[in-house]
Amino acid sequence: MNQDKSNADVPIAEPLVEVRRGSITESRHRGHIVAVDGDGQIVAQLGAPQLLTFLRSSSKPHQAIPLVASGAADRFGFTEKEIAICCGSHNGETIHTETVAQMLRKIGLDASALKCGVHEPFSADAARELHERDEQPTVLHNNCSGKHTSMLALALHLGAPVETYDEPGNPVQLNIAHRIEQFSGVPIEDVAVGIDGCGVPTFGVTVRAMALMYARLVAPPGDFDDATRQACQRIVSAMTKYPELVGGRAERLDTVIMQAAPGQVVSKVGAEGVYTAGVLPCPEWPRGLGLALKIEDGEDRRARPTVVIESLRQLGVLKPEALEDVRQYASFDIENRRGDKVGEVRASFELQRV
Numbered sequence: 001m002n003q004d005k006s007n008a009d010v011p012i013a014e015p016l017v018e019v020r021r022g023s024i025t026e027s028r029h030r031g032h033i034v035a036v037d038g039d040g041q042i043v044a045q046l047g048a049p050q051l052l053t054f055l056r057s058s059s060k061p062h063q064a065i066p067l068v069a070s071g072a073a074d075r076f077g078f079t080e081k082e083i084a085i086c087c088g089s090h091n092g093e094t095i096h097t098e099t100v101a102q103m104l105r106k107i108g109l110d111a112s113a114l115k116c117g118v119h120e121p122f123s124a125d126a127a128r129e130l131h132e133r134d135e136q137p138t139v140l141h142n143n144c145s146g147k148h149t150s151m152l153a154l155a156l157h158l159g160a161p162v163e164t165y166d167e168p169g170n171p172v173q174l175n176i177a178h179r180i181e182q183f184s185g186v187p188i189e190d191v192a193v194g195i196d197g198c199g200v201p202t203f204g205v206t207v208r209a210m211a212l213m214y215a216r217l218v219a220p221p222g223d224f225d226d227a228t229r230q231a232c233q234r235i236v237s238a239m240t241k242y243p244e245l246v247g248g249r250a251e252r253l254d255t256v257i258m259q260a261a262p263g264q265v266v267s268k269v270g271a272e273g274v275y276t277a278g279v280l281p282c283p284e285w286p287r288g289l290g291l292a293l294k295i296e297d298g299e300d301r302r303a304r305p306t307v308v309i310e311s312l313r314q315l316g317v318l319k320p321e322a323l324e325d326v327r328q329y330a331s332f333d334i335e336n337r338r339g340d341k342v343g344e345v346r347a348s349f350e351l352q353r354v
Contacts, residue, residue: 010051011032011047011048011050011051012047012048013030013031013032013047013048013051013296014030014031014032014033014046014047014349015028015029015030015348015349016028016029016030016031016033016046016295016303016306016307016347016348016349017029017302017303017306017307017345017346017347017348017349018345018346018347018348019302019334019343019344019345020334020343020344020345020346021334021342021343022342022343026343028348029295029296029297029299029302029303029307030047030295030296030297031047031273031293031294031295031296031303031307032046032047032048032049032051032207032293032294032296033045033046033047033207033291033292033293033307033311033349033351034049034207034208034210034211034291034292034293035211035289035290035291035292035311035315035351036208036211036212036215036289036290037215037285037287037288037289037290038215038216038219038221038281038285038286038287038288038289039287040185040212040215041354042208042354043289043353043354044314044315044351044352044353044354045351045352045354046349046350046351046352047207048207049206049207049208050206050207050208051206051207051294052192052204052205052206053204053206053207053272053274053294054192054194054196054202054203054204054270054272054274055180055202055203055204055205055210055213055270055274055276056196056197056202056270056271056272056274057089057143057144057196057268057269057270057271057274058210058268058269058270058274058275058276058292059180059202059203059213059270060086060087060088060089060144060147060268061087061217061235061236061239061266061268062176062179062180062183062213062217063086063147063150063151063176063179064083064086064087064147064150064235065179065228065231065232065235066154066172066175066176066178066179067083067086067150067151067153067154068083068230068231068234068235069227069228069230069231070154070157070158070175070227071157072153072154072156072157072158073150073153073234075157076103076106076107076153076157077106078103078106078153080234080237080238080241080242081099081238081242081245082099082102082103082146083234083235083238084238084239084241084242084243084245084246085099085100085103085146085242085245085246086146086147086149086150087146087147087235087238087239087246087268088143088146088147088239088245088246088247088254089122089143089144089246089247089254089268089269090122090143090145090146090245090246090247090248091121091122091123091126091143091247091248091249091250091252092120092121092122092123092126092127092137092140092141092142092143093121093123093125093126093248093249094126095244095245095249096140096141096145096146096245096248097138097140097141097145099146099245100140100145100146100149101140103146103149103150103153104149104152106153107149107152107153107156108156109152109162111138111139111140113152113162114139114140114142114145114148114149114152115148115165115166115199116139116142116144116145116147116148116198116199116200117139117142117197117198117199118136118137118138118139118141118142119137119141119142119143120137120141121137121141122143122248122252123248123249123250123251124251125250126141142198144196144197144198146245147198147200148165148166148198148200151165151166151172151200152165154172154175155170155171155172158171158172158175160172166199166200168193168201173200173201176201177191177193177201177203180203180205180213182224182228183212183213183216183217184205184209184210184212184213185209185212186205186206186209191203191204191205192204192205196271197271207292207293207294208292210274210276210290210292211276211290211291211292212290213276213290213292214266214276214277214278214290214291214292215278215287215288215289215290216232216290217232217235217236217266217278217290218232218236218266218278218279218280218281218288218289218290219280219281219287219288220232236266236278236280239258239266239268240258240262240263240264240265240266240280243255243258243259243267246258246267246268253267253269253304253305253308253329254267254268254269256325256326256329257277257308257312257318257326259325260318260322260323260325260326261317261318261319261322263280264279264280264282264317265277265278265279265280265312265317266278266280269300269304271298271300272294272295272298272300273294273295273296273297273298273299273300273303273304274292274293274294274295275291275292275293275294275304275307275308276290276291276292276293277290277291277292277308277312277317278290278291279291279315279317284316289315289317291311291312291315291317293307293308293311295307302332302345303345305329305330306329306330306331306332306345306346306347307347307349308329309323309326309329309330309347310330310347310349311351313330314350314351315351330347331344331345331346331347332344332345333345
């Protein structure tokens with residue numbers, strides 16, 4: 001795996017979001033958007049499909065494929081809810097910490113085996129409740145604790161060293177790297193490798209390759225082996241049935257999108273302004289659709305949701321009733337200290353259909 005990739009010649013990003021105050025566009029967020037069909041053909045784009053960037057947490061469903069395809073998930077009796085949280089960047093709510101703790105009990109380990117580190121819950125309510133009880137967050141509150149538990153399970157199933165499950169040379173990570181190659185179509189020696197915020201390898205491919213990974217997740221090619229195809233089906237089913245375990249009960253874009261279009265879309269954010277989605281086969285996209293985007297400046301809170309909703313709208317994925325459900329993410333008011341609306345954050349792009 002190549003660990004020395006860079007964007008020496010950075011492709012030009014396109015303006016995607018305007019931040020307006022009064023009659024002036026005060027700021028802009030730029031980026032890259034690519035949608036591919038099930039055959040890997042680009043159907044819409046803006047910016048540079050060849051931009052190289054890290055998948056970050058957008059790789060989680062693919063990092064879970066070895067767990068399911070190898071038989072490890074079945075060996076340890078993981079439920080659909082537990083498979084869903086393996087693919088999630090969860091809020092650290094009780095439903096999340098209890099689910100991960102149950103998985104650890106099933107594999108005979110405890111939280112001390114997790115190497116993802118500790119941070120406060122993403123959920124403001126969960127964080128406040130901890131403070132009110134004068135408790136500190138634990139490793140279970142880490143948004144990646146489900147993913148790390150799945151990696152521990154895979155290590156046990158493979159007979160790999162549990163103590164080094166997070167290291168690039170461990171069979172767990174080598175299995176995952178093989179899946180990144182398989183789904184992205186990028187030879188593993190050409191995949192950039194870095195270390196993610198939770199301590200495990202993260203993979204750098206082009207935005208187009210990211211979109212292809214999600215097209216293949218929701219509609220795996222016929223030349224994929226049966227175990228891989230079945231793993232894709234189970235992961236997509238788990239994520240779409242239990243979107244609250246992928247994100248959370250409140251203020252999580254992935255969860256809201258999958259709830260707004262139930263059974264139709266797999267949604268997954270990644271850090272630094274990355275977003276990926278897979279549209280399940282439907283009349284408009286009979287072989288599925290993969291969408292990937294990258295906000296150039298990494299802005300996650302106002303730029304990414306705005307671009308995601310507008311992209312899905314333009315692609316016809318979110319219908320009017322679904323758009324109403326996600327309206328709070330489509331644009332954002334700018335208010336002054338008195339609470340007066342003085343501006344707006346809004347999408348300002350048109351996808352180029354190919």
